[in-house]
Amino acid sequence: MTRRGKGWVVGIVLLLTLTACKQEVKTDTLLQTKPFAGQKLTVFAANHPWSNIMRKWIPEFTHNTGMKVDLQIFSEEQLHQKMAVQLTSLAETPEVFMYRAYMDKILFYKNGWTVPLNGYVMRNEAYDFSDFSKATIESSTVNGQLMSIPLFTDQFILYYNKDVLQKNNVPVPQTLSELQEAAKKLHDPKHDFYGFVSRGQRNALVTTVSSFLFSEGGDYLDGDRATLNTPDAIRGFKIYADLLRNYGPRGVVNMSWPQSIGLFAQGKAAFLVDSAALYRNAIDPEISVVQDHVGFATFPAGSAGARPSSIASWSFAMNPKAKNRDAAWAFMEWVTNKENVLRIQRNGIPGARNSIWASKDGIEMFPSDLVKAIQDTMEKGIGHSVPSVMSVPEARDVVGGIVVKAILGEDIQHAANQANKELQTIIEGDKKN
Structure with a gap:
C-alpha cells in the first residue's frame, strides 16, 4: 500500500473510533496526510x-x-x-x-x-x-x-452537410464507394461548391489518409518492411486522392486542416474527413455559416470494413x-x-x-x-495514424507524396513504388541510429 493509502486507512480508523466514543472532532483533523x-x-x-x-x-x-x-x-x-x-x-x-x-x-x-x-x-x-x-x-x-x-x-470521422444531403435526397454514406458516389452527385464547382474536402498538404494529409488506407486493408509497415505499394495500400491512397482530385477545391494540395475545415464551415463542401476533436470549428457560430446543418458519422467502411484512426x-x-x-x-x-x-x-x-x-x-x-x-471509432479504431518509425516527419513526407502526385495526375503505382523504397531506406537508417 502506498504511503498515501496508509494515511487514508489511519484516518478512517481514527474517525470510526472517535465516532464510537461520541467525541467531538474537528473536520480538519481528518484531512489527507499530504504525503508530498x-x-x-x-x-x-x-x-x-x-x-x-x-x-x-x-x-x-x-x-x-x-x-x-x-x-x-x-x-x-x-x-x-x-x-x-x-x-x-x-x-x-x-x-x-x-x-x-x-x-x-x-x-x-x-x-x-x-x-x-x-x-x-x-x-x-x-x-x-x-x-x-x-x-x-x-x-x-x-x-x-x-x-x-x-x-x-483524435478520432477520424466523417463530417457532412445535413441540409445539402436532405435537399438532394442523398443518404449518409456507409461505405467509401457510397461516399465517392455522393461526392460526385453533389459536386458543383461552377457554384463554388465541392463534393469533398480534406487535407491535401503533403505532410498534413497523412493522418487523414490513414483511415482510407486501413479501411482498404493496407498499412504503412509490416514489421520492418515498408508496405506502401501493396494493392490494398494503393487502393486506399487512390480513393482519397480521387476524392480530392475529382471533387475537391482548387489548390487542395496546399490545404491542411484549418483550410479544409474552414471551407466546410463556410458551406462550400458536402463532406469532410478529419478529427472529431476539431468539431467546434464546424459548428461555432462565429466562424461557421452551417452550424445548424453539420452532421457527424462514423468513417465509411472500405473493403476491409470501417477501420479509422483513433x-x-x-x-x-x-x-x-x-x-x-x-x-x-x-x-x-x-x-x-x-x-x-x-x-x-x-x-x-x-x-x-x-x-x-x-x-x-x-x-x-x-x-x-x-x-x-x-x-464507434473508439471501439473499432486503429491506434496509429503515421508510420511507426523514429523519423516520422521524413516518413510522412514520403507517404504524403504518393497522394499529392496522384492528385496532380501522376501514376499512383509508380509513385507508391518509389515511396516504398524511400520509406524502406528510412527504416534501415533508423536501425543504425
Whole structure:
C-alpha cells in the first residue's frame, strides 16, 4: 500500500473510533496526510485548452498532497525544443512532460527518454487503467511497454452537410464507394461548391489518409518492411486522392486542416474527413455559416470494413531522470483519473476513457451523432495514424507524396513504388541510429 493509502486507512480508523466514543472532532483533523508536503514538481505542457483548464485545478492537487506543481506552458515548437535540450542534457526536470506519442514514441523510447508505466498504472485499483480505450493505449505503447498516458484524443470521422444531403435526397454514406458516389452527385464547382474536402498538404494529409488506407486493408509497415505499394495500400491512397482530385477545391494540395475545415464551415463542401476533436470549428457560430446543418458519422467502411484512426493526440510521459518518480506518478494519475477526465470532457475536450463516453455527464455537451461516431471509432479504431518509425516527419513526407502526385495526375503505382523504397531506406537508417 502506498504511503498515501496508509494515511487514508489511519484516518478512517481514527474517525470510526472517535465516532464510537461520541467525541467531538474537528473536520480538519481528518484531512489527507499530504504525503508530498514540501515537494515541487515541474511539468512542461503544450499551449492547448487542456493545459489552460488543468492549470486552474492544480491548487486542488496541491491542497490534497502538499506538492507544489510548476506547470509551464509553451507553444508546440517551443515545447519540442525545450524537451530536446532537457532530455539530451539528462536534466532532472521537468519530471512530467506532454508529448505527441503518435509521432514521437519510437524516438523517445529508443533514446531512453520515457519511463515504462506498466507497473504504475496497476498500483491503484480505483484508477482502472483498463477503462482507457484500446486504440489510445496502442498509440502510447512500444514493444509492450506503456510509455505514456493519453490526455485527449483524435478520432477520424466523417463530417457532412445535413441540409445539402436532405435537399438532394442523398443518404449518409456507409461505405467509401457510397461516399465517392455522393461526392460526385453533389459536386458543383461552377457554384463554388465541392463534393469533398480534406487535407491535401503533403505532410498534413497523412493522418487523414490513414483511415482510407486501413479501411482498404493496407498499412504503412509490416514489421520492418515498408508496405506502401501493396494493392490494398494503393487502393486506399487512390480513393482519397480521387476524392480530392475529382471533387475537391482548387489548390487542395496546399490545404491542411484549418483550410479544409474552414471551407466546410463556410458551406462550400458536402463532406469532410478529419478529427472529431476539431468539431467546434464546424459548428461555432462565429466562424461557421452551417452550424445548424453539420452532421457527424462514423468513417465509411472500405473493403476491409470501417477501420479509422483513433489515437491519443497528446499524452503525459515521465522523465527517467526525475528524482521522485512516485511524486511524478501521483500527479499523472490524478490528472488522468476518471473524475478529471470527466471534467476535461465536459469542457469539450474528448478524453480517452470508455466509461466517460458511456456516461450521461460525459456526453451531454456534445452533439448526439458526434457522440455515436466517437464511441464507434473508439471501439473499432486503429491506434496509429503515421508510420511507426523514429523519423516520422521524413516518413510522412514520403507517404504524403504518393497522394499529392496522384492528385496532380501522376501514376499512383509508380509513385507508391518509389515511396516504398524511400520509406524502406528510412527504416534501415533508423536501425543504425
